[in-house]
Amino acid sequence: MSMQPTIPELVAKLAASEGTARLRPAGRLITAMVERPNAAATLVEALNGRDLPRPPLVIGFTGAPGAGKSTLVDAVTARLLERRPDLRIAILAVDPTSPFTGGAVLGDRVRMMRLALEERVFIRSLATRGQLGGVCEALPGVLAVATLWGADVALVETVGVGQSEIDIARHADMSCIVMAPGLGDGVQWLKAGLMEVGDAFLVNKCDRDGATTLHSQLLSAVESRQHAPRRRLRPAPVGMVLPQVPPVLSVSAELGQGLDDLLDILPLPAAAHH
Amino acid sequence: MSEVKNMSPDVPTFWLPDAAPQGHPAAPVRRRILIGKPGLDGHDRGAKYVAQILRDAGHEVIYTGIRRTPEQIVAAAVQEDVDAIGLSLLSGSHNALFARVLELLRAQDAEDIAVFGGGVIPDDDVERLLALGVQAVFTPGTSAAEIVSRIEQVLSTR
Structure with a gap:
């Protein structure tokens, strides 16, 4: 097996690269954050001992499987790119790891392929690898690499969650709970856990029966x-x-409805930091 | 890459089923593998099946969906930092599309990402694709165990 570059080498390579040549070192650095022991500490050291950097704004999107999180993240990103041509956006999308084999199918990108060639967007799929809170253990390190890549905003999509997977609220500046009609009555919304950590509630698929x-x-x-x-x-x-x-907003990621209202409540950075 | 371990420590290991159909052993090293469909045919049953058997063998599979361009696939592979790309084609456009993917990987300084192929591909073209640098081509009838072990074998030498 070929020698893996060290974390400081990858940091230097990323800093020295321009344009699409930044994708490769950024991608490899994220792998290092996920795979290598003490990677976050090594990264901090490579950055001369500062704290792990974070994008100026981290927004979480969480909710039940099939609520439309990936499609909504895709739609929000596309609209945000139009509204704010100065911003760079990292999308970190988490899907579950098999408790039996350690394998995973990471399928969130399927909804986001129109962004694949967008130079202002970096997309990375992550597996939970045994974490039960809806995100993955390496998320702070991954957010740090996204910052080094130049992200002004990170959109973190959790695994499909139910009621108590609320770790996103420990990582995101703002947590959006994505919901869709047909999944429960008013009693569900009284329950503790997920409902308590929402900074915004998004009723997706607002054109469907039951959305109102x-x-x-x-x-x-x-x-x-x-x-x-x-x-x-x-x-x-x-x-x-x-x-x-x-706020509770009605949106349709697929039809593009309500996206401007959603963008209006995001505390977007005044200027790009990169 | 990391050692694959039992993700739920409270589940005794003897409960774990064999990782893949036909008793394929659990992967010694977890790999990241992109499975995609370039070109214009939309028949994704094969691609999804391969995604699932690789998952069951303990690997992380990034699935891109149908009708992707080589540019989209390579950009995704680089951002996802995969060890391998597996492309499923039933459209007959394999020669042009594989050549383009390999060319784009070279341009991105990502030649170390192995490329595999599958689908309805004539024998003559299989030879041609292997000569171009595709690591293996799995045509109809290849077993799940064969696909998984061939991919693992190629990746173990990298």
Whole structure:
């Protein structure tokens, strides 16, 4: 087997590369973050001992399998590229690892192929590798590499989740819960866990039967909690003001409906950092 | 690459089934493999089947879906940092599309990514593709175990 380049070598290669030549060292560095022991510490050292860098804005998209997370991430990214030509976007999409074989099929890219050749977008599929919280253990290191690549915004798509896989809220500045009609009645939205960590609730497939009912059930659920303290698993970034009542938006990723309203509530960085 | 281990420590290992159909042993090293369909045919049953047997053999498979261009496939392979690309073609356009994928990999300084092929490909063209640098071509009738072990064998020498 050929010798693997070291993490400092890959960092230097990435820093010295331009344009699409940056993809290769960035991709290899992410593998190093996922595969190698103590990779995050080695990366910090290679960056002269600063903390692991993070993109200025990390947005999580979580929700049930089939709710439309990948399609929505694709649609949000395409719209964001139009609205903000200065921004670079990293998409990190997590799918489950087999508890039996350690294998995985990572299929989120299927919905995002129109972005494959977009120079301002970097997409990486990640497997949970035994983590049960909806993301993967290496996520902070992967976010750091995305930052070195030049990401101003990272969109993290979790595995399809149910009620208690809420680790995304420990990593993202803003967690969007993606929902679709037909998956439960109003009692579901009273439950603890996922419903408590949403900074926004997105009713996807809003053209379908039951979407209006779901929207009003969610509004009722979030508004009835408006006097309870707003708790977070991760401190809000400096300057980011969270509404006391998380917004509930109706969107259709497929039809492109409601995307501008969604973009309006994202606390986008004022200027690109790269 | 990492050693594949039992992901749920509370499950006794003797409960684990054989990794792949026909008793293929669990992969000694977990690989990342992109499975895609370039060109214009939309028959993806073969591609999805291969994705699943590689998953069952303990590998991480990135599936790109149908009707992708060589440019999209290579860009995805580089961002995903895969060890191998497997392309399924039933359209007859294999000669041009494999040549283009190999050319783009060279341009991206990614020649170390192995390329495999599968689908309805005539014997003469199989020879031609192997001469171009495709590592193996799996035509109809190839068993799941054969596909997995050939891919693992090629990757073990890299």
